[in-house]
Amino acid sequence: xxxxxxxxxxxxxxxxxxxxxxxxxxxxxxxxxxxxxxxxxxxxxxxxxxxxxxxxxxxxxxxxxxxxxxxxxxxxxxxxxxxxxxxxxxxxxxxxxxxxxxxxxxxxxxxxxxxxxxxxxxxxxxxxxxxxxxxxxxxxxxxxxxxxxxxxxxxxxxxxxxxxxxxxxxxxxxxxxxxxxxxxxxxxxxxxxxxxxxxxxxxxxxxxxxxxxxxxxxxxxxxxxxxxxxxxxxxxxxxxxxxxxxxxxxxxxxxxxxxxxxxxxxxxxxxxxxxxxxxxxxxxxxxxxxxxxxxxxxxxxxxxxxxxxxxxxxxxxxxxxxxxxxxxxxxxxxxxxxxxxxxxxxxxxxxxxxxxxxxxxxxxxxxxxxxxxxxxxxxxxxxxxxxxxxxxxxxxxxxxxxxxxxxxxxxxxxxxxxxxxxxxxxxxxxxxxxxxxxxxxxxxxxxxxxxxxxxxxxxxxxxxxxxxxxxxxx
Numbered sequence: 001x002x003x004x005x006x007x008x009x010x011x012x013x014x015x016x017x018x019x020x021x022x023x024x025x026x027x028x029x030x031x032x033x034x035x036x037x038x039x040x041x042x043x044x045x046x047x048x049x050x051x052x053x054x055x056x057x058x059x060x061x062x063x064x065x066x067x068x069x070x071x072x073x074x075x076x077x078x079x080x081x082x083x084x085x086x087x088x089x090x091x092x093x094x095x096x097x098x099x100x101x102x103x104x105x106x107x108x109x110x111x112x113x114x115x116x117x118x119x120x121x122x123x124x125x126x127x128x129x130x131x132x133x134x135x136x137x138x139x140x141x142x143x144x145x146x147x148x149x150x151x152x153x154x155x156x157x158x159x160x161x162x163x164x165x166x167x168x169x170x171x172x173x174x175x176x177x178x179x180x181x182x183x184x185x186x187x188x189x190x191x192x193x194x195x196x197x198x199x200x201x202x203x204x205x206x207x208x209x210x211x212x213x214x215x216x217x218x219x220x221x222x223x224x225x226x227x228x229x230x231x232x233x234x235x236x237x238x239x240x241x242x243x244x245x246x247x248x249x250x251x252x253x254x255x256x257x258x259x260x261x262x263x264x265x266x267x268x269x270x271x272x273x274x275x276x277x278x279x280x281x282x283x284x285x286x287x288x289x290x291x292x293x294x295x296x297x298x299x300x301x302x303x304x305x306x307x308x309x310x311x312x313x314x315x316x317x318x319x320x321x322x323x324x325x326x327x328x329x330x331x332x333x334x335x336x337x338x339x340x341x342x343x344x345x346x347x348x349x350x351x352x353x354x355x356x357x358x359x360x361x362x363x364x365x366x367x368x369x370x371x372x373x374x375x376x377x378x379x380x381x382x383x384x385x386x387x388x389x390x391x392x393x394x395x396x397x398x399x400x401x402x403x404x405x406x407x408x409x410x411x412x413x414x415x416x417x418x419x420x421x422x423x424x425x426x427x428x429x430x431x432x433x434x435x436x437x438x439x440x441x442x443x444x445x446x447x448x449x450x451x452x453x454x455x456x457x458x459x460x461x462x463x464x465x466x467x468x469x470x471x472x473x474x
Contacts (some may be wrong), residue, residue, distance in 0.1 A: 003310075005142045012138040019130050024123040025083075031119045032081050040110040045079035047097040073097035079109040085117040093385070148177050152184060164192040197212055201354055205253055208245075209246065211466070216242040252371040255305075256354070259378045272404070275300065276326050276334070279307045285318065286311065290326035296404045298383045306379040307334065308401050309372035314338035318397065332404045340397040346445040348389040348398075352377045373400075380404065 039434050046057040048351035050070045075097035093099050093108040101315040147424040152168040159166050170181035223230035272294045280288045296394040314322040335338040385404035392399040
């Protein structure tokens, strides 16, 4: 019995049957008491006895004073009735008067039992009628209530990855089922958008990975087809550039996957001022205007990556100057402003989509893979913050504004201490190799800093710690 309609109907029927049966039993017991009392009253006979001779006392006649001493006696039939219409009944004669004939006593008892049986059958009919009426009513009402739910179930059962545009029917009434249908449609909308985003992401990622792979294969095939004429140092250099681009793109894709899948359940107290100063110190054309000791909850490596991506984008498009501002308060406000060509207002939200490159930055050499701003916004969102592109006050370029709440939770450890090393959290490591993201070389370091969030970037595939090979400047 899996149907909710049947279960509710059976439960309501049983409950009704128990209540009506109990009420009927109590009423039948009261009715038996009344019928028994009436039978006793109707069978009661009063006698006047003088010695062993008794005569019926007639209350309608006047009695003369007797010459002898008399006694008064009473005789009555007390029926012993049964509540079952088919049960055996009996009687008892009580009193000091003469016993009535057995046939008369049995007739009185039979009449009382017949009257009680009539009442019992009437109550049984009422019991069956009420129980049936409740069962039919509940069955119909529950079926009517659950009909929209069954329609939703049937519609959801038909939805698969090929027809995510279908939606469940929502009743016009404003009740829990209508709200359930609306919530299901909202959930299906989110799933549809997520699947479409994943499909576009896979298609774009495949396209972005295919281009350097095709170039690398073409270079190697040409060189192998004419090995004597090939400039092997140039071939190796070009192959290394393609491999570096593949490595950068793979690292960004891994990071995006981790940002989408992992929850920010471990937070530290990060000195955002120190992070900003360290990032700006590695840039040549950046002007800094920052307050001191702006503390935010989060992860040091991710916040450094957020600012690094914004600075990369600003340096790529700036004319002569990039300005970084940091202000504290209830929320930390980080601004990165450049004096480049800016972004049209209609494209300011689209630039945060993955693999988005605007027309004036369409080439890979100038525009990158189109993942930097998407990663930056995702990191800001994971820190309960926002990242927006707005007009640059006093500049003709664009201003990116990241807002991160400064409410500090119970810290897992002390605030991050600034380390005076060049290159911290600027380089992404993959399988022991160095991939530059800012187009200029830092000081090489033998091992990565412990603050780098390796689990976020690589998952279970941690880089092998080994000697770091310096790259040749291009």
